[in-house]
Amino acid sequence: MIVALIAACEIGFWVLLAAGLAFRYVLRMPRTGLALLLCEPLLEVVLLVATAVDLRNGADPNWTHGLAALYIGYTVGHGHRTVTWLDGHAAHRFGGAPPPPKPPRYGTARARHEGKVWTGTLIGAAVATGLLQLAIWYVDDPARVTSLESWRFTAWRAAGIHGLIALSYWVWPRKAPAGETGVAAEQEREGVRR
Template identity: 50%
Template sequence: MIVTLIVICEVGFWVLLAGGLALRYLAKMPRASVAVLLCEPLLELTLLVVTAVDLKNGAEPDFKHGLAAVYIGFTVAMGHRMIKWADVRFAHRFAGGPPPAAKPKYGRERMAYEWREAGRWMLACAIAIALLQAAVWYVGGEGETGSLRQWQIRMLFVMGVNAVIALSYTLWPKSAPPSVTTATGSEDRSRTLL
């Protein structure tokens, strides 16, 4: 039942997002759009309550309870960004908005971008770890919590991977390719003087 509810929450997220954006840009109803988008956190709250009730009723903590905590953590940390991502693309496609900005490719800008992304992933993992720990305490000493602990280890691994990726852009930043020729075809003197 928990896995089915996770799937329903994910589908519900995208349905509410599409509905909210359609109301904003196609129907020109921004207040209704906000109301629809504000319903999205209710999905995670429902999942949290159902998971807690399932554990309270004596269900043995297993993979699905850990997955629910991870799903909630990632939705809380990244849901707003996903809404902004979709909003920019929807506005561009249906309302004549500016095209989405491309992620930076080089240097300091790319390094900062990678650390922001790693920060979001780490926040999602930290929320998931906290929810998993709350579930461990909720179940108490008599319950089997090994699967919840395994999810915590997985989240620590994901945090580490994201830190390594961001650190690699700090230690080995990608440089922009040098300009070899100018528009006239002659050598770019400004680069050769440096």
């Protein structure tokens, strides 16, 4: 049941996002579009409540409950950035706004960008860990919660791998090709302004 609910929440996320952007920019109803976009967090609340009810009804904690916590954590950590990115593209495509800035490609500006993205992963891992710990306390049976405990490790392993990737942009910054030095300098300035 939890896996189906996670899939439904993911589908619901994209449906609400598409509907919100369509109302904002295609149908020229920005308040309705904003209301639909603000409904996005309700999907995570539904998933959280359903997971708690499933555990309360005696379900053995398993990988589905851990996956639900990671999904909620990922949405908290990266959902806003995803919605903002897509909103910028929709505003450009349908609303006449200038194109959204692309992430920097070179140097410290790129490293700074990757660090910000990694911060979202850290937030997601922290939220998932908190939810998993609450579930462990809620079940209150050490013999039944080993699967939930292993998902905490999974969340931090993913954050660690992403952190190493982000760190690699600082240690080995990508340099602009010879013909793109002017573009790289402009990107560097843009990265400093953000």
